[in-house]
Amino acid sequence: ENPDANWKLPDDFTVAFGEVQGELLVGGVFLRIFIAQPAWVLRKPREFLIALLxxxxxxLEKNNAHGETLETVTTATVCLFxxxxxxxxxxxPLGHLPKILQAMSHKNNAVPKCAIRVxxxxxxxxxxxxxxxSLDTIAPLISGMKKRSDMIGFACEALNRMFQKEQTELVAQALKVxxxxxxxxxxxxxxxxxLESPAATKAQIVKALKSMTRSLQYGExxxxxxxxSSVWSAFKDQKHDLFISESQTAGYLTGPGVAGYLTAGSSSTVMPIVPPLVDHEAGDLG
Incomplete structure (x- = not known):
């Protein structure tokens, strides 16, 4: 009642925001909302990129990373790109690539899967x-493929893309390992x-191998x-493009069952798809 009285909040006082409790916030962006609407314009895309990576x-470097958090951050990264x-x-230039490649050998099998996706x-x-x-890339990728055989399709498509870009050193690495x-x-x-589609993966392998043979230095x-190889003679002249479809890897844009990862953990309140109206910058989408 006394306007001149001094008062302060208790040291353990916290504000519980019902709509954001349990939500994963990275770089000022609620990841669940971003994954649902990745085409929204980010206010500070570079800052969000850095924070996300x-x-x-x-x-990736943790021994026991929280599974849902890792899956959500991975999916947000894929959605952003x-x-x-x-x-x-x-x-x-941000320097994260070596860490992502090194994660292919992580003892926690969830980690190589996420590294391969990115x-x-x-x-x-x-x-x-x-x-x-310029990095040690092929050996870690093979390690990831052996740890996560369900991700071989993604890894083979990644190899195909790499070798199509005609980087001689990648072919040298491939021969070495x-x-x-x-x-x-x-x-x-x-x-x-x-794999759901072994034929599509075989098509990616054939295209990757053919790209490697075009290397001026190592193709021979x-x-x-x-x-x-007898198996190569059986595959090299076949037409494989029909086996490669957009649906082969489309599911991992959002990740299998990702909706389950986008609710607010143990909180009973789930954020709406439409972002809440906020006045402060941290609550904006980006």
Whole structure:
């Protein structure tokens, strides 16, 4: 009652925002809302990109990262690059690529899966592939494929994209770690049992191998290995484009069952798809 009285809030006082409690906020963006509407204009796309990659690589390096959080951050990263592919040009100088590649060998099997998903989308970008050629890329990718056989389709499409961009050093890496014999074994069907579309994956493998043979420096070495393979002689002249469809990897743009990851954890309140009206910048989409 006394307007002159001094008062202060208790030290343990917190404001519980009913609509945001339990939501994952990265770089001022609610990830669940962003995943639902990735085409929305971000106020600060570069800042969001940096914050998202920092969060992603931080989770990759943890021994026991929270599964739903890792899946949501991975999906948001893929959505960002799908909606704004020009942002991929900024990835190499930020320095996160080595950490993503190293994560392919992580003992937590959820981590290689997420790393493969992000590398898969990044191989659509010329600058990212050029940067991958200067890093140890092929060996970690093989490691990830062996740990997560269900992701071999994505990894093979990533390899196809890499080799189509004619980076000589990637072919050199492939020869050094015996990628060609490994892909030929996959072409025989070994290790493709967990895939929904083995034929589409085999088509990606054939195209990747053919791209490798066009290397001016190492193409002859690749050809020597292929000519000794009976399985290659059976596949090399077939038309494979019909087996490759957009639906092969479309499901991982949002991730399987991703809706379950977008609710607010243990909170009973779920945020609406339409973002709430807020006055402060941190609550904006970006």
């Amino acid at each position: 920092e969060k992603f690589t931080e989770l 799908s909606a704004q592919p020009q942002l991929m040009d900024q990835v190499p 590398i898969h989308i990044l191989t659509d970008n010329e600058l990212c592939v050029r940067s991958m050629a 015996d990628l060609v014999p490994y892909l030929l074994r996959l072409l025989e069907g070994q290790g493709l049992e967990n 070495q690749v050809n020597e290995i292929l000519t000794r």
